[in-house]
Amino acid sequence: MDQLISEYASTSEDSDDQAILKRSKQDKASTQITKRPKIDLAPEVNLADQRLSDAVYTRPTDTEITFNIPYEDLSQPVTGPSNPFSTRVMNQNVLTxxxxxxxxxxxxxxxxxxxxxxxxxxRDPTLLENVTGGSEFVGDVQRAIEMNGATIYDPVPKKNGPARLPKGDPAVLEGANAYQGPWAGYHGESIGTPVGPPEGAIRTRAEPAQQSKNQVEVGQETTTFHGQSEYDYQGRTYMHVPLDLDVNLLSEPGTQECFIPKRCIHTWSGHTKGVSAIRLxxxxxxxxxxxxLDSKIKIWDVYHDRRCLRTYIGHNKAVRDVCFSRDGRRFxxxxxxxYIKLWDTETGQCIKAFTTGKLPYVVKFNPDEDKQNIFLAGCSDKKIVQFDINTGEVTQEYDQHLGAVNTIxxxxxxxxxxxxxxxxxxxAWEFDIPVVIKYIAEPHMHSMPAVTLHPNKKWLACQSLDNQIVVYGAKDRFRLHRKKRFTGHLVAGYACQVNFSPxxxxxxxxxxxxxxxxxDWKTCKLLKKYKTHEMVVIGCEWHPHETSKVVTCSWDGLIKLWD
Incomplete structure (x- = not known):
């Protein structure tokens, strides 16, 4: 029995060994026949700049960095995936x-x-070569080539200037070969040569200067009436308010709803140069x-014939500003x-002339009825001067500004x-007290050469020279209204007047x-923009009783009425 078991076991083990040996031989044969290629999933990369492999990249939106970054890495360009063929519309982050x-x-x-x-x-900021010139510079390319592209911090090649004069002989103190040393000049210099007008061209003090033919002295002002008769059949002048119109000119301004004008209905052309200001x-x-700018002042009829009624001639140079009194009988x-001159509107007579020896940029009557003999003038010498018409003297000076005064x-x-x-x-000032009660100066502010008060007397609209209109409160605090900002026009360098509808x-x-x-005053949205003049539109006035009539003036010498 044991013999049979042993024989059985040995026989089975031999057969298993033979099967394993046979299978291994078959595997070796198959591996010798089919060889698979070696695939390297992480090939070696040879970087030109080893620092790029050690650089630490951050996101531009990160607000905190928990480790120190080298300065070179801080100035690395912003990188990231970009798809130039994407059809997705990009978000508009600027106006254009x-x-x-x-x-x-x-x-x-x-x-x-x-x-x-x-x-x-x-250097071209795009870092791309131009197609036409093939140069990496913009501007004067020829000079860039001559200077080898040097910047202001690079040494500039010296130019071949005039030859230096000889230093002279140290033993000779005077004469032709005198010692000059380091003070020797250059050939062609005119140092020491007297300059000036030739003899005989200098006018002596006793000789009077010739007056220009168009020169107007104080007291020699003239006026011209352009109508047929200064009085009508009832003895009334053009100062009388017409009553034969469809609109009531004696009503309260702002009681009717206003609309934006669409077309020009009349053009006044009488000035030979640009119009600087208009007042209704x-x-x-x-x-x-x-x-x-032709040094003349004219008054026009807004209704009926719409012609020039009178011309006031009394200034020698361009007229900058005009201002009516409360009742309009003087301006x-x-x-x-x-010079600042006071005129009678009806007769054209120059009543008085005032001057401080400085250029007046703006004049303004005191609006109070009991102070119509007082007016303010902002001048080029940084002062606001207060005049009394009755005495002709300066009664107060407001001297705090650091530049020429533009508006009052x-x-x-x-x-x-x-x-x-x-x-x-x-x-901001208290009237008749030369002390500033409010001073507003911010780094972002620009000069504001035109200011207008809102009809509700609560806000000031200021034309800023950074092409926007900003709004300040007209009450005690005079704060900037940050939500009121009107843009869309170009006024840099020009004192374009701002105005409100009634x-x-x-x-x-x-x-x-x-x-x-x-x-629109509430939403600050630009409602309409259209061409009105060929040159800068310096002034505009909205008619207080008409719902959609606006008068504009420009440096092209024209005044237009829009409806």
Whole structure:
């Protein structure tokens, strides 16, 4: 029995060993026949710059970094996936579209900017070669090649200038070969040669200067009436408010709803040069006063024949500003001949002339009925001067500004007034007290050469020279209203007047391209913009009783009526 078991076991083990040996031989044969290629999933990469493999990349939106980053890595460009063939519309992050962020350090930009201002060329910021010139510079490429692309921080090749004079012999003190040393000049210099007008051309003090034929002295002012008769059949002049119209010119302004005008219905052309300011007659607005760069002032009829009624001639240079009195019977004119003159509106007589020896930029009557003998003038010597018409003397000076005064606006029931200046500040004053009660000067502020009070007497609209209209409160605090900001026009460099509709719903302004812009006061949305003049629209007035009539003036010498 044991023998049978042992034989059985040995027989089975032998057969298993043979099967395993046979299977191994078959596997070896198969591996020799089919060889698989070796695949390396992580090939070796030879980097040109070993620092790139050690750089630590961060996201531009990170606000905290928990480890120290080298300066070179901080100035690395912003990288990331980009798909130029994407059809998805990009978000508009500027007014004209989408601006992509570029890697251009501040010091590199300042260097190229100053290089362009000094030498006239700079490196192309796109870092791409131009198709036509094939140069990496913009501006004066020829000079860039001559200077080998040097910036303001690089040594500039010296030019071959005039030859230096010989230093002379140290032993000779005077004469032809005298010692000059380091003080020797250059050939062609004119140092020591007297200069000036030739003899005989200098006018002696006793000889009087010849007066120009058009020169107007104080007291020699003239006026011209252009109508057929100064009086009508009832003995009334053009100062009388017409009653034969469809509109009531004696009503309260702002009681009717206003609308934006659409077309020009009349053009006044009488000035030979640009018109600098226009003013409608107080309360009734049936007359229009204009001053021009041709040194003349004219008054026009807004209704009936719409012609020029009278011309006031009394200034030697361009007239900058005009201002009616409360009843309109008199007006002030400020000119570049340094004179402020008071005129009678009806007769054209010059009543008085005032001057401080400085240029008056703005004049303003005190709106109070019992103070119509007082007016303020902002001058080029940084002062606001207060005149008394009865005595002709200066009764007060407000001297706090650091630049020429541009505007004067009365607020708070005429107890205070606000002034703006070229020093980019806004200051509020108590009337007749030369102390500033509010001083506003921010780094982001620009000069504001035109200011208008809202019909509700609560807000001041200021034309800022960074192409926007900003709004300040007209009450005690005079704070900036950050939600009121009107943009869409170009006024940089021009004192374009701002104005409101009588009901306060719209605000309007001209711009430097001859356009008129109208915004909604509540939403600050630009409602309409259209071409009105060929040159800058410097002034605009909304008729107080008409719902959609606006008068504009421009430096093209024209005054237009829109409806």
């Amino acid at each position: 579209g989408h601006v992509e962020e570029q890697s251009y350090s501040e010091i590199a930009f300042k260097t190229q900017q100053r290089t362009f201002a000094s030498f006239g060329y700079a 007659f107080p309360n009734s607005a049936h007359l229009l006063l204009s001053c021009s 002030l004119s400020a000119s570049y001949d340094k 606006t009365f607020v708070d029931e005429n107890r205070r007034f606000v002034t703006t200046s070229d020093d980019k500040t806004l200051r 009901d306060g719903r719209f605000i309007m302004s001209g711009d430097s391209e001859g356009n008129m812009c109208y915004w």
